[in-house]
Amino acid sequence: MPDVKNLCAKIKMLISDVDGVLTDGSVYKGSAGEEFKRFTVIDGAGAAIARAAGLNIALISGRHSEATAIRAAEMKITELHNGTLDKRGPYKEIKEKYNLKDDEIAYVGDDIIDIVIMKQVGVPIAVANAYKTVKDISVYVTEKSGGQGAFREAIEWILIQQGRLEEVLTALQDEVQNPPETDPYH
Numbered sequence: 001m002p003d004v005k006n007l008c009a010k011i012k013m014l015i016s017d018v019d020g021v022l023t024d025g026s027v028y029k030g031s032a033g034e035e036f037k038r039f040t041v042i043d044g045a046g047a048a049i050a051r052a053a054g055l056n057i058a059l060i061s062g063r064h065s066e067a068t069a070i071r072a073a074e075m076k077i078t079e080l081h082n083g084t085l086d087k088r089g090p091y092k093e094i095k096e097k098y099n100l101k102d103d104e105i106a107y108v109g110d111d112i113i114d115i116v117i118m119k120q121v122g123v124p125i126a127v128a129n130a131y132k133t134v135k136d137i138s139v140y141v142t143e144k145s146g147g148q149g150a151f152r153e154a155i156e157w158i159l160i161q162q163g164r165l166e167e168v169l170t171a172l173q174d175e176v177q178n179p180p181e182t183d184p185y186h
C-alpha cells in the first residue's frame with residue numbers, strides 16, 4: 001500500500017480527463033449534428049473548492065467537443081486541452097508551463113488512453129466506472145462514478161489527505177456569504 005498521505009502532500013495540480021469523469025461517457029447527438037453532454041453542478045462546486053484551496057486544475061480530453069469547452073469555461077477552468085488522443089503532449093506542456101514535477105501532479109481518469117499519464121503522475125486516481133486496468137494502477141478509486149460527482153470527490157479526497165478540506169470549505173463558505181461580484185458556484 002502506498003503512503004497516500006505522503007503522496008498527496010506534494011500535489012499542486014489535478015489534471016482530469018473529461019468523458020467518463022466529468023460525464024458518464026455518453027454523448028447525445030441531435031439530428032442537426034449538435035452534441036449534448038450531461039455534466040453535474042456537484043463537480044462545478046468541486047472546481048470552486050479547488051480554486052479556494054489553490055489547487056490548480058487542468059482538463060485533457062481525447063475527444064474534441066464544444067460542449068466540453070463551454071462547460072470548462074463555466075467551471076472557470078482555463079487549462080483545457082480539448083481533443084488530443086495522445087495525452088503526453090498536453091501533459092508535458094502543462095508540466096512545463098506550471099513548472100511542476102510528476103510527483104506534484106494528480107490525474108483522474110477512466111480509460112486506457114489515460115494510463116500513460118497515470119503511470120507518470122504522483123497520484124493516479126480512477127473513477128468508479130473506470131476500466132479495471134485503470135483502477136489497478138491507481139492509488140485511489142472514487143466511490144462516485146463519472147458525471148455523478150467523481151471529479152469533486154477526487155478533489156476533496158486530496159484535500160482530506162492534505163489535512164485541509166475543513167479549512168478550505170470554511171473559507172469558501174465565508175466567500176459565499178460575502179460574495180464577490182460573481183457566484184463562485186457554477
Ligand SMILES: [Mg+2]
Nearest residue numbers: 017019020111
Ligand atoms: Mg475518459
